[in-house]
Amino acid sequence: EPEVTQTPSHQVTQMGQEVILRCVPISNHLYFYWYRQILGQKVEFLVSFYNNEISEKSEIFDDQFSVERPDGSNFTLKIRSTKLEDSAMYFCASSDGTSMAGEKLFFGSGTQLSVL
Amino acid sequence: GESVGLHLPTLSVQEGDNSIINCAYSNSASDYFIWYKQESGKGPQFIIDIRSNMDKRQGQRVTVLLNKTVKHLSLQIAATQPGDSAVYFCAENGQNFVFGPGTRLSVLP
DSSP: OOOOEEEOSEEEEOTTOOEEEEEEOOTTOOEEEEEEEOTTSOOEEEEEEETTEEEEEOTTOOTTEEEEOOSSSOEEEEESSOOGGGOEEEEEEEESSOTTTTOOOEEOOOEEEEEO | OOOEEOSOSEEEEETTSOEEEEEEEOOTTOOEEEEEEEOTTSOOEEEEEEETTOSEEEOSSEEEEEETTTTEEEEEESSOOGGGOEEEEEEEOSSSOEEOOOEEEEEEO
């Protein structure tokens, strides 16, 4: 069964450092997402991406965040200068279509980011 | 703004009993809903979905009920098993999916 894969599973970084979280969405999907989950809290939307550009972004997704699809398979989330409050589990997701069209999201297993 | 919430943060049930997990949503324009299961250290896993033109949908041991009048969604798990222990999230569509805070289901032996 196709799945979304994320690497690394755990990332520890110092405050102020840049991190790149990597994702390989399901191959025939066209819509890509990043969500995050702070420990014990709900899953929060960060950004959606379609046709090589950002479709939507939340207020969490400020100038320190960026996304990129550098090739035909990878989808990355970069945090330029990490802050302590960026510590969370980051989930990549992909779908065949949009949420408004009623297409479900498929999630990866996440990257646990710890900022020290 | 739109929001999705759950009535109970935790639920404990005896193995073999039925579980009912509830969710309230506030955006009456939402027309597609999903229940996800999240086990410890893993990403949300799709369980079942329902569109707003339906009131009920059944899967394998799971049933989702949608009451659009009161904007309420529920997930029923029949004959709950230890493997069902997880956090369950409801999500509603809009510009993007909005997740509720989650209910932790614990299955007691």
